[in-house]
Amino acid sequence: AIWEKLEKMGRKPAVDLTDPDKEFFIEVRDNKAYIFTEKIKGVAGLPLGTQGKMVALVSGGIDSPVSAWMMMRRGVEIIPVYFDNDPYADSSTLNRAIECINVLQSWAPNYPMKTYSVPHGESLGSFIQHCGKKNTCVLCKRTMYRVSYEIMKKENAQGIITGSSLGQVASQTAANMHAEIYGLGIPLYHPLIGLDKNDIIDLARNIGTYRPSTSKATCCSAVPVHPEVNAKYDSLVYEEEMAGIEELVEKAVKNTKIISLS
Template sequence: MLGCMEYGHVMVRYGEIGIKSEQVRRKYERLLVKNIEAMLSENGVGFNGVSRERGRIFVESRDARAAEVVSRVFGVVSASPVAVTGTDIKEVCGMAAEMGRDIIGEGQSFAIRARRAGEYPYTSQEIGRICGDAVFEAVKDRNPRVDLKSPDHEIFVEVRDRSYVFSEVVKGVGGMPLGSQGRMVALVSGGIDSPVAAWLMMRRGCNIIPVFFNNGEFSDKAYTERAMDAIKKLKEWAPGHNFKVYEVPHGDTLREFIGRGNVKYTCVFCKHMMYRTAVEIAKREGAHGIITGSSLGQVASQTSDNLMIEHYMIDFPIYHPLIGFDKDEIVALARRIGTYDISVRPASCCRAVPAHPSIHGRLEEVKRIEGEFDVDGLVEKELAGTAVTML
């Protein structure tokens, strides 16, 4: 917890970007800066500028919320409110001592964590030792202790073109800058899983095109509202990036299938038709793949047998970022990203789900059943009735 010191900047650290080639790293840094500026602006955090330095990005802002808001930007590993001073060792020690007076209480322990980037007449170890002495002297009336293993407080000193002193590190979401990996269609139902799957691919740099399949008479208005609210929550993680949301009428397709019998394959056919329509939307949008919330074995349509059948004749990349996650892991992520409370709101379950769905479907049988339908015609009908909105 920070005390009374004023912090005029936020130091932003990134991870994977730093191991890219020089050309790619600069490109991703510029994109990360753009996304940081958008996140700050959308959250009403005032700032005077965002600058790049090799390995670091700096936000000039006195808003106490700045580091926390920046930590929500994909690609940010951590952020810290920092006090800035020169590189003269006396200035650095003075700032460290001031911070010590601000945060170290009676009988508490502390440690100095120092590093430098560049050539200076002192080593990182010397910076740590000299600043440690200065801090100890500044708070000696409080009976401080030095503890390098498990201190009550850590004071970080980083000497670059300027020197930065800080004590708080806000963990970021990591990943890659949003927009660095192209666009993908994300199937979002409003349940717990699919928004998390979309978020994970956003975290890897993908802009998403949310697609919601409205089951019409087999669901209710609350189900649709839940899905749209989940999409809006995902949009909060993507300031500066528009969402083009597709709402596809899927009820007629389900009714036609159920009316022909073979209801045990309803869930398999439903997902297969979703893929067929989603592929056409992806082609229209120039997207690179389709994202689903499937987790292996979680429900009838997600057994290995049925996943194979659902992918039949789908000549397009399909991504299942949750495939190896269990439900507890998915719920924890949903809580973290803010979609969980939306996804568990009361709404009807899909009324098209049969009492005894097939969990070990047979491809030859599904091929036979599908041969009874005008699949292309059903896809065209869904596309014709699709509503598109911008967020």
């Protein structure tokens, strides 16, 4: 049909499979043939939902929304969980996280994202009061995993997604990441583990989460001036006991609520 059309236009068609002036593609499906001249690269991946559900820790920073999106790309339906650090952070951080989750939701219009908000300030306060202050961030992350694991079981999900990138910040050294999971037996996924910050920023811009992730918000005031970078996993278990970890987790789970994205 293309050949005949060109002849009617007074052109002299020829076939060149090595270096053509124009390349046509034909895809046959059922009883129809689709003819096109351009291929536009999509995000690729797997259909959403084919790999089950996972809890995604979303703080509203640059990394965690990108991490959640990357698992969505691999077919995972996500359940966003936000940890509210009040009084060590204000509502601006929650607003930023919700904006990021709304962007993620736009990629999955047929999969409403059930979003949890977990009160986390009491746990942070207990760590500051009863534990070595430099361990606050590692103890914080262990508690987030414990609470998220309870949400994971409640939602019949298969894992927990984090925004960790090895060595990017003080709390994400290899030693600290070992200490964060010691003795917990929780299925964790770190899609960004081998990426550097520029890689992650590029992805954030491409998927639309960079602008809300960089909007003005307060930083967590519980972060120590000199955080631990080489945590001793065995000592953290003792410090958790001093802080009353079981009661903290139980109370956090009990007071967790579902928030609206609108």
